[in-house]
Amino acid sequence: MLVSGRSVLLTAALTLAAGSAAAQSQFEKYQKMVAEGSPVELFELVGEGLWKKPQGPKNASLEQCDLGLGAGVLQGAYARLPRYFRDVDRVMDLETRMLHCMMTLQGRSLEEATKRLFGNADKPSEMEYLSAYVAGQSRGHAMAPGQSHPREQAAYELGRKLYFYRTGLWDFSCASCHGEEGKRIRMSELPVLYKPEAARPLIATWPAYRVSNSTFKTMQWRINNCFRQMRTPEPVFGSEVVNAMNMFLTVTAQGEPYRGPGTKR
Numbered sequence: 001m002l003v004s005g006r007s008v009l010l011t012a013a014l015t016l017a018a019g020s021a022a023a024q025s026q027f028e029k030y031q032k033m034v035a036e037g038s039p040v041e042l043f044e045l046v047g048e049g050l051w052k053k054p055q056g057p058k059n060a061s062l063e064q065c066d067l068g069l070g071a072g073v074l075q076g077a078y079a080r081l082p083r084y085f086r087d088v089d090r091v092m093d094l095e096t097r098m099l100h101c102m103m104t105l106q107g108r109s110l111e112e113a114t115k116r117l118f119g120n121a122d123k124p125s126e127m128e129y130l131s132a133y134v135a136g137q138s139r140g141h142a143m144a145p146g147q148s149h150p151r152e153q154a155a156y157e158l159g160r161k162l163y164f165y166r167t168g169l170w171d172f173s174c175a176s177c178h179g180e181e182g183k184r185i186r187m188s189e190l191p192v193l194y195k196p197e198a199a200r201p202l203i204a205t206w207p208a209y210r211v212s213n214s215t216f217k218t219m220q221w222r223i224n225n226c227f228r229q230m231r232t233p234e235p236v237f238g239s240e241v242v243n244a245m246n247m248f249l250t251v252t253a254q255g256e257p258y259r260g261p262g263t264k265r
C-alpha cells in the first residue's frame with residue numbers, strides 16, 4: 001500500500017516540481033524524504049509547490065491568499081481558523097478559505113479547484129496537499145479559532161447543536177458514536193469529542209495521513225465521512241454545516257499546541 005501511495009506521490013512531486021526554478025532542490029529534498037519514509041512531509045512539499053504555482057484563468061499563485069493574518073502570511077494562520085472573514089461576511093475554515101482564494105485570485109471554478117488529481121474519488125485533490133503545507137506552518141501554535149465576532153459565536157452554537165442533533169435514516173447524532181467514554185467500532189475507539197480532554201490531542205493533529213488507506217485526509221473529509229456514517233446526505237464542500245462543526249470541535253480543542261499534520265490509523 002505504502003509503496004503504491006509513494007509512486008503516485010513521486011509522480012505528483014515530479015510533475016509539480018518540474019519547471020519551477022527550485023525544481024532541483026525540491027527533487028533532492030524529495031529523495032531525502034522518501035529515504036526517511038515520511039509521507040506527511042511529502043504532502044507538505046507537494047503542497048508548497050502547488051501554493052506557489054501560477055494556475056487558473058488568471059495565471060496566479062496562491063501566495064497572496066489571506067488566511068486571516070494578512071495576504072501571504074502562513075505562520076500560525078491555520079491555528080487561528082476557523083474565523084470570520086469580513087470580505088465575504090462569513091466564517092471559513094482552511095479549506096473553504098483556500099477554495100475562496102482559488103476562485104478569486106486564480107479565477108478557477110469550484111468544480112475544477114476541487115477535482116481529484118490522478119482520477120478516482122479516493123485520490124487526493126489539491127486541497128489535501130495544500131492543507132498539509134499550510135497547516136504545517138502552525139506547528140507549535142496554540143489552537144485559537146475566532147470567537148469574538150457574532151458570526152463566530154453563531155457558528156460555534158450551530159456546531160454544538162448539530163453535534164447532539166439526531167437525524168437521518170438511523171436517527172443518529174455525532175454523540176450517538178462520540179458521546180460516551182469507552183465506545184468502539186471494530187478497531188476504532190470513539191473519542192468523546194465534545195470534551196476538551198478528548199478533542200484537544202485529536203483535533204490538533206488534523207489534517208492527517210491515514211495509514212489504513214495510505215492517503216492524506218483533510219478535516220472536511222473527516223467530518224463529511226462521519227456524516228456518511230450517520231447515513232445523512234453528505235454536506236457540500238465548504239458548507240455552513242461543516243464550517244460550524246469544525247468551529248465547535250476546534251473551540252473545544254482550543255489551547256492545544258498544533259502538532260500536525262498527524263499520522264492516524
Ligand code: HEC
Pocket residue numbers: 163172173174175176177178185188189190191193202203222223226227229230245249264265
Ligand atoms: C456511526 C458512528 C459515528 C458517528 C455517528 C459519527 N462518527 Fe465520527 N468517527 C467514527 C469512527 C468509527 C471514527 C474513527 C475512524 C478511524 O479510526 O479511522 C470516527 C472519527 C471521527 C473523528 C476523528 C478523531 C481522530 O481520531 O482524530 C472526528 C473529528 C469525528 N469522527 C467527528 C464526527 C462528527 C463531527 C460527527 C457528527 C457529524 C461524527 N463524527 C459522527 C464513527 C462515527
